[in-house]
Amino acid sequence: MAGVSDFANTNTPEKACITVPCGHILIATKWRNTLISNSLQGIKPVYEDNLGYLDFQTGHHMGVVYATEADLVAQAGLRRKLAKLRKANNVQILVLAEKTTSTAQYYQQLQKFVMLELGFSMLPVPGQAEAAGVLSQMVLTESKMESNPFLKKRRPPNLDEALLTTVQSVPKLGAVKARKLLEHFKSLKAINEASVHELSQIIGKAGAQNVRDFFDFPTNGTS
Template sequence: MEDQRTAALNAVPPCGHVLSSEKWRNSSLVQSLRGVNVLFESELGVADFHLPNRSCALYVSECDIVAGNSYKRKLVRYRNAGSSFQELVVVENTRLSQQYFSAVQKFVVLELGLTVLPVSGQTEAAQLIAQIVHSSSRENPFRRTVSPRILDPLVLAVVQKVPGVGGVKALALLQKFSSLQQLSNATSSELEPVVGRAAAQHIHSFFNRSTGQ
């Protein structure tokens, strides 16, 4: 379980994708994303989103700010998580939260050393995230270190259809096995270090049954 959590915390989505905390599944933010494939994961830790340019984002809402200082503790945990990602903080700067925004900005930038991205609400936040994703796709720094075949969204979709495999496990598998053929030929013992024993058995059975072996 700890290995799976570690994999989730360090997972980088492929170009054109966003890795989202499960709590955002039915949000207007996710529904407003255009041209972006969203993968949901329940083990992202404090971060709300992982982006393909190796950045992550924490969303601070109007309600968080107006309710008091509890959001500051969350921001400190976010900063202290030891992430290898560039840590972004998306903050709602609305009519209600505007009077607090300057203090929030000073705390995030001056005290925590993080980057603030102000938005008017979830719709604008979705536009911002989509812009980052599309920019990453054009620059595609991932191609320098990872085979483009790994990032094929069709292959990713196939792997996610395996019972017990979600977005993060699919990404981890495709980082380890460079093609669908290699993955389907992998033994349970080869799969286990990547996804754990139970998922390894599900994956091995799935491909053996599919190929009639």
Template structure:
């Protein structure tokens, strides 16, 4: 039985010093590891289970590559197992490239709407390394609090949520920003009553929002 089967998430890996990242051994020698080294203290370990990178204060990254997106839904099972097996703060990074772009919208719905996790798209492993470095810096500046639920949210997480809300028919950027002022998370927006939604954006768009979440 493989490590990912026997140990979905290795509990001890969450105790990571600030400025450090523990990476799964499978990433050793990759471009992503190369770009990360020198920016953070990167240490490789076996047996991280479903997680690709652990950061400080129980935060971790699950990486979806271009080939993962194109080849099928195996990555979805991994994310679901992570959510069920762990109380770690998971961030999903996905390679949204010219090849995988058509597969990205349903993945965005699945990760953000169904699992309630932050989804951050990148175009390359180099960009992913910059993103992971940014997340490490955010956590250090905020003293270890969760940047995705703190009062001063991580701008990258906000961008991911904003993109998702803009996919609702009739909701452009202005309406999306307006909605997120009243319903700051996808969960709150999806659970909002028609009456509450109408008070913010009117009946027509409120109906669109309701249909979007009930039919997704």
């Protein structure tokens, strides 16, 4: 199987962008013969020892970090890794995190760290098979910039789907109100900084309080 050196003359992907041919995905060798790699459909895996902090690379724009249930519970190591990727700032980062009944409370903590403090995208997946479906879709749409919901550079009024997913995760908010908030405030940071009064003008008092409770929830450590 070809290695990454056959595709681009680069260092590790957190230091330099790697050009990956259409229809291929770079996969850290630790994921070989796992459910996530075996469930990929319609794309060609290339296993690589030198992906650095990334678990997958779907193209030269996008790197993916996969957070398991164990990663969500013991977040310190995962946060350090993500912070190092943020400093490199050479590829867009998507975090796929296993959100299950047992990790829901930890997911919320990580979600705000990833999206508010680091500015990365984050999507919940129930397990590796579903994550493989997301990865396959990313690779298959990599060359179609306008139709790729995982790339951040989109023309208005389209909204980043990962960002919308984050806002929708606020309890009892729903897709319609989440979209209204993003259309009005434009960014997750602005929503986070808005007062209950400002939020209530868009989604009502009850929804505004739910949003404030969500963003005021502690993000350091685990509960």
